Amino acid sequence: MPGVALFQAVSPKPDLVAQEHDVLALWDARRTFARLRAQNAEGPRWSFLDGPITANNPMGVHHAWGRTYKDLYQRFHAMSGEHQRYQNGFDCQGLWVEVNVERDLGFTSKRDIEAYGIAEFVTLCKQRVLTYAARQTEQSIRLGMWMDWNDPNELRRLHDLLGSDAASVTTIEGPDGPVTDSAEMLVGRLGMPDTGGSYFTFSNENNDLIWGFLAECHRRGWLYKGHDTMPWCARCGTGISQTEMNEGYQDREDPGLTVRLPLPDRPGEALLVWTTTPWTLTSNVAAAVGPNLPYVKVRQGADLLWLGKARLKSALVGPFEVLEERPGRELLGWRYLGPYDELPAVREAFAGGTRDEPGQPYEHRVIEWSEVGEDEGTSIVHIAPGCGAEDFALGKALGLPVIAPLDEAGIVLDGFGSLSGRDVRDVADPVIEHLKREGRFYRVEPYRHRYPHCWRCGTPLVFRLVDEWFISMGPVYDKPRADLSAAEVDASLRYQIMDVVDRIRWIPEFGHDRELDWLRNMQDWMISKKRYWGLALPIYDCAACGTVEVIGGRDELRDRAVEGWDRFEGHTPHRPWVDEVRIDCPGCGAPVERIRDVGNPWLDAGIVPFSTLHYREDPDYWAKWFPADFITESFPGQFRNWFYSMLAMSTVLRREEPFRSIFGYALVFAEDGRQMHKSWGNAIEFDEAADRMGVDVMRWMFAKARPEENIAFGWHAADEARRELLVLWNVYSFFVTYARLAGWTPTEGIGDAIERAGTWSVLDRWILSRAAGLAADVGARLHEVDAVAATRAIGAFIDDLSTWFLRRSRGRMRAGANPGDRDAAFASLHAALVSLIRTMAPILPFLTEAMYQNLVVSVVPALPDSVHLTEWPAAVMAPHRDEPLERSMATVRRAVELARTLRAQSGMRTRQPLARAWLAVPDRGMTLDEAMLGLFADEVNVKSVEVIADGSDLLDRRVKPLLPRIGKRLGAAIPSIMTAAREGSVEFHPDGSVTLAGVTLGPDDVEVQATPRPGTAVAEDDGLVIVLDTELSPALVAEGDARELARAVQDLRRAAGLQLDDRIDLWVEGLPEGIAPHLEAVAGDTLAEIADGQAPSDATSAELVLGGGTVRIAVRRAPG
RNA sequence: GGGGGAGUAGCCCAGUUGGUUAGAGGCGCCGAGCUUAUACCUCGGAAGUCGGUGGUUCGAGUCCACCCUCCCCUACCA
Structure with a gap:
């Protein structure tokens, strides 16, 4: 065929990585993604909402799992012609960025930051985000992710300008033309319609809409300042919310310290209390007993000690003598001497007395607490309301004094004697020394327990009395949700969120229960953090009159500002600039400053269904894209983080679900089954994986992985995945090689096949039917967010294509084959391959594109120049579907397997032709025509095949009693019946019943099975019988x-x-x-x-x- | 501490309302076969006291009790 372009020669051993880089360059040069978006611009909308990736470090392989799903489902929906937004998101604000910037600067405390300058520090945080946003953008592009990316170099340019002169005016290219502003404000405007690209949660709009949300919470009375003892990280100088606490539990060894507290009214007697936090003894206020628990007085030498009866053996050291037993209630009110009575802080706190007895100084005493248990310590609990949440609640209920010993850095405050000025982590030994000197020490021994740590820096938390801001979740009612009245739901945000959760499709389903469970147990949401880089909480708490005002947006702030607006204007709404603005107190008119706290970062991510969809500035647009049709993130953790914050915010603002369906997946582990850790040497970096295994291999692994289970990611798994893909490559390479030798090319892509396939051989019609079925099946599976089933179906198809179609067709494509049949073989294989790669394109965008370029673009230029611009092939392939043919072929292939087994058993190699085979086919409305029998004959190398009606003569009948039917009835007779059945001592009766071991069983009680008679070359499977004539002439x-x-x-x-x-x-x-x-x-x-x-x-x-x-x-x- | 789940072949694992010879699948291993698609593929095989102990039953991987190990969720018990 002179003048017709041939396929490009293909190496049988592809360099997948190099090929991926070529494909990236090709997409770039042809603007393929932009053209795809244009092509679908008028299509039905499919709203995907990207969960923001934290722009704080390079992307890891665990991100690649989720990003594979994100990209593959976007690509799949694009092939269905759907219009999408393609907006990636970066999470920007919060402690995780701060901690890294601190580390880079060598800072160890908040004081260092203050000294360095908050403005400079915040700028560095912004810069870090831009640095890693650029980096992650490049990595995501490498992964094949098609999103509306910023030019990474533009992000780096903004990074540099921020550092050199944030106020300098510059221009960036937006989707509708250039946008000019100061560098700082351009950074704050990233992701908006005029600037385009990824959304950044530090953007002005994002922060502004959170202000609106908080103002709404305030309007409804849900925002409040809590005064409570909270978990606190002394290193970070910030409170830790309930959400964050859950991330940070670790085993830790603390001193388990038992202390004697003398009873002045009972000479020689003392209470024994136990604690694992010696520093809290300075702040001891009371000792709690269980009123109904038994307590005993024991003698040890000269000591008379009180403790819980149940704790005698484990709490005491050495011999003891029990002198007296009393219930706890009889100990109530006993005065005791505290461990640190002489401290000024203690004296001062006690001087005011209690709420009920304000006149006289408070003295330590025994109080009642129902939560006291008998499993640990001495059953007498040391109570320090300034150092524990339960202690605080108890103290509050009884009106007890509170002693708070720590400042925000975990340093002991003044008034604590020699402990003052020391770090809380270093005071255990001095405390013990003190107790020994005072004769209060009883024993100490190491105690291992799970203890909360800071999720970010790993520091053990302390409990500290602080003011923090909360959003109330509303009451938990002690009855089933179904029984709640509308008024009760209206009064409780948590139940409103639950109703929203019910409207969402959770994949896998257990996500629904998890989220509800979290909401049931969720305490009020602590949204404040005493830090620097983050959402500036728009809360104005008047020191003069106590009025709290919450500002709902930047414009409102400008209107309300009484001073400092000029110093804020031109800046993003971050510290320290926004702190300059004061408003007038609506209560008393005094100028009020913003509280200095920044916001919980999940507020930043939670507002995204509003901020990125332009809820405020373009409500029509928002209405079109909200709620999102689909989100996908890793399940662990996000129930209480992103999912929760989105649900809460959307419920407050709209009482609507922010997304219709959510697909969750588990965690990436290393191949050794452990979490990846650099220090364990089992971590694989994304860049390394991309360079060595290639991203398609990675994507294939991820798509195949069962999402509800952690994936074991590593080089061996990658090799396995690559092998599967190489089978396809081999088919492709074979095809190209022989098509070139034959000078064959298609004239209209798979249109050739559609036109003429009716006249082709069974193999051709079969593989096209399989390809059609695959396209339909994979399409349905991906619609159902089931990539596992999709990849499995694809894998099975590749296997069929390689081991049956191509294996049986190789001869047809060689030189000297019948030209008409040869062309049919080429055309059908070509069509099957093209349909297959279109079906695989969302999962393997590079491999399929490389093959498509050669199989289609190089020979039929009129067709779309990218596989990703083609439509989903199910519809066009549907006419090829022939399910009866597929069933017949399955039977033939099963027959071939049986014949091969027979040959192996009789030592008759396949290369040795045999004269005849007999075949009995089970009657399931199936016939095997000449062509089908020919395939069988060729494959098993027999000269002729004869179909026989019934293979039963060649077989023995065996009886299998159906135990579930007869077991109950026959009981003890079962063993002998089974023995008879096994040995074949069966009497068959004409009515189908049988007698075994003297017991007659009805036809329904047994299954009669056919098995090959021993010593014959007969094989049987489910009614299919094969006999080989092994006589050799x-x-x-x-x-x-x-x-x-x-x-x-x-x-x-x-x-x-x-x-x-x-x-x-x-x-x-x-x-x-x-x-x-x-x-x-x-x-x-x-x-x-x-x-x-x-x-x-x-x-x-x-x-x-x-x-x-x-x-x-x-x-x-x-x-x- | 509470709740849930899991322990089956060298490894990852399936095993229906209890049914007698414990296996679908994948990796690995051994053997054979097929093939200029040349370490691809096919067929066959080996190997397990089904975490332990006791119990119910004609019969237990499966049900019950206790114990051991691991995982997940949850929890500021001192």
């Missing part, structure tokens, strides 16, 4: 030998490194008589001329044993 033997010879010649060709179409000279020496007639055929198959005489020395030679004699063969490329 001399002619058959000779034919087998000839095939053996041909095989040997082919091996030699390969050993000699010859090309597929090289012609050879062939020398054969010592050929047995009988084979001679076949020699010409062998020569034909191997492109050989039979040469006479001695083989030359430069020929490649070998020996083989044929018909009992040694045959020597040699080959050499024919000259010319």
